[in-house]
Amino acid sequence: MGRQPYTNWIGTLSQKDSEHIRNSLKLIDIEDIQHKKCYELSDGQLQKVLIGRALAQDTPVVLLDEPTTHLDIYHQAYVLKLLKRLTIQTRKSIVFSTHEINLALQLCDKIILMKKDDVMIGSPFQLMENEAFSRIFPEDLIVFDKSSQSFKIKP
Incomplete structure (x- = not known):
């Protein structure tokens, strides 16, 4: 779905689209769950999939609305550390809203x-x-x- 803005009217993926998708799966480390349905995923896995979808769009800025909602403290920290790593690896700006101020204090620039x-x-x-x-x-x-x-x- 992250490549939908770039496809034709019936959603045909090009080789370039497939490369962006594979790269996003690898960056997020979700290659092992790529064929699962959304209802088969945990909240943490689903959040990683949604981040991967945003990355697949290949925009210079990624906007996320409360990416740690419904996650326990471990997975909140995991997602925020993942976002921090992605800013370094992809050179993208990631802007997100959160109520997790204590975690944001430790991980945000x-x-x-x-x-x-x-x-x-x-x-x-x-x-x-x-x-x-x-x-x-x-x-x-x-x-x-x-x-x-x-x-x-x-x-």
């Missing part, structure tokens, strides 16, 4: 924090230095701990 009437952009270090994380949530329940560089539940 740049973060865009959005709050009503305020947008803050920078590296995790820059945002920490500017106290941006301390202002993102009300302080009654969650606080940013600069020493551990993570959000904590307020005691």
Whole structure:
């Protein structure tokens, strides 16, 4: 499906399309599940397939909406590390939305924090230095701990 924008009206894949697909399968390391149906996949496998589909489009920028949704903490970290590796291997920019701020702090090059009437952009270090994380949530329940560089539940 990732090559659909490049095919003819009946979806015929060219040799170039097949090469992009094979390359994406290899980059994501999902060659062993390429013939499975979506309903046969775990949530983590499905997420990898969706990332592979986006890569197969061969665009300079990949946009993903919450790629770690419905995944346990291990697979959330796995997917975000995969995205980080892909930016290096493919030289593509990968932009994604997430609620997993603690993981994003560890793995993202740049973060865009959005709050009503305020947008803050920078590296995790820059945002920490500017106290941006301390202002993102009300302080009654969650606080940013600069020493551990993570959000904590307020005691």
